[in-house]
Amino acid sequence: MVRNPLTPEEHERGERLGRLLREARGGRSMAQVAAHAGISAETLRKIETGRAPTPAFFTVAALARALGLSMDELAGECVPAVV
Numbered sequence: 802m803v804r805n806p807l808t809p810e811e812h813e814r815g816e817r818l819g820r821l822l823r824e825a826r827g828g829r830s831m832a833q834v835a836a837h838a839g840i841s842a843e844t845l846r847k848i849e850t851g852r853a854p855t856p857a858f859f860t861v862a863a864l865a866r867a868l869g870l871s872m873d874e875l876a877g878e879c880v881p882a883v884v
Contacts (some may be wrong), residue, residue, distance in 0.1 A: 812851065814879050814880070815848075815854020815855060816854070817878060817879045818848065818856075819850060821878050822849055823849045831845050834864070848864070
């Protein structure tokens with residue numbers, strides 16, 4: 802299966818998600834949060850740095866739960882504002 806290239810908007814959305822997760826992680830280590838979410842620290846690193854701009858829904862849901870964020874909160878922060 803060939804994956805279509807991501808649009809600039811999708812890359813930007815991934816970067817916003819990564820920033821939000823990094824901020825929510827605060828002083829906790831990547832390893833701690835990743836273990837709590839049931840994912841690898843490498844996966845979390847890729848998401849936080851924007852190298853994985855379109856993570857799976859269940860990965861985002863697990864991270865939201867581990868960080869005490871709501872999915873509505875994440876979606877609201879990651880969708881660009883309509884002008």
